[in-house]
Amino acid sequence: MVAELRGWMQAWWAAHPEATLTEIEGGLDEQVAALRVQVLQETLAQGERKVTMRSVATAVCPVCGAKMERSGRHKRRLKTTDGQVLELERAYLSCPRCGKGFLPPGP
Helix, strand or coil, X not given: CXXXXXXXXXXXXXXXXXXXXXXXXXXXXXXXXXXXXXXXXXXXXXXXXXXXXXXXXXXXXXXXXXXXXXXXXXXXXXXXXXCCEEEEEEEEEECCCCCCEECCCCC
């Protein structure tokens, strides 16, 4: 990741040779934020599979108490503490008896 960031910074500075320190910092901050979101999305996607498997095995409907089942995947948009948007695709569970559905808890 550091090598990728260095390469991006060198290319950015070559394209903006008159940039001030403040402008260079701004460009770097934008790139770091983009990389941060990418790493968060990849990490959460890996953890989501484990959470879903555990949730499907143990989840019961909060309305009627029946065992929940998988019913597809739903996209979810979350904001990080610095305002970046993460887009995750998560398993969705639903109740075969009453139809209640939800995203299992997790990342």
